[in-house]
Amino acid sequence: MEKVAIFVDVQNIYYTTRDRYQKHFNYNAFWQQATQGKQLVTAFAYATDRGDSKQQGFQQILKNIGFTVKLKPYIQRSDGSRKGDWDVGITLDVIEYASQVDRVILLSGDGDFDLLLEKVSSRYGVMTEVYGVRGLTAPALIKAADSFVAIGEGLLM
Numbered sequence: 001m002e003k004v005a006i007f008v009d010v011q012n013i014y015y016t017t018r019d020r021y022q023k024h025f026n027y028n029a030f031w032q033q034a035t036q037g038k039q040l041v042t043a044f045a046y047a048t049d050r051g052d053s054k055q056q057g058f059q060q061i062l063k064n065i066g067f068t069v070k071l072k073p074y075i076q077r078s079d080g081s082r083k084g085d086w087d088v089g090i091t092l093d094v095i096e097y098a099s100q101v102d103r104v105i106l107l108s109g110d111g112d113f114d115l116l117l118e119k120v121s122s123r124y125g126v127m128t129e130v131y132g133v134r135g136l137t138a139p140a141l142i143k144a145a146d147s148f149v150a151i152g153e154g155l156l157m
Helices: 008-022 026-037 053-065 087-098 111-124 139-144
Strands: 003-009 039-049 067-071 103-107 127-132 147-150
Touching: 003 008, 003 026, 003 067, 008 039, 008 127, 026 053, 039 087, 039 103, 053 067, 067 103, 087 103, 087 111, 103 111, 111 127, 111 139
Parallel strands: 003 039, 003 103, 039 067, 103 127, 127 147
Antiparallel strands: none
């Protein structure tokens, strides 16, 4: 049975599905699709924490599905810019788990992850799979992955 590890850039998936489809990503449908017939080693969802009850409810839904939710404080800078980026945390976890799985599944459209996928593929021989919104996923990330799954109607609600 193929061993998989899942890594979700929650903010990226939220904004890209909202901007493209005006809908939400269906994490339950994704979970069924991504784990069917596979052995799940780990599943992380990376999010920012604003402390509001709606967000906490969403985080609980992710936990109930089976994700380990990692939170980083949402920072609003004095110049108006915002920060809540998980790129380094996701990268560290992917590298940590790549030697334990046959496939790394990344949900993000962020092109910064192209080098990560190339590295874990060459170093550990793992297959890499990206779920992202077509047109809002960096071409370099799609190219770096062994397979790309375009988020469409079957993964939206």
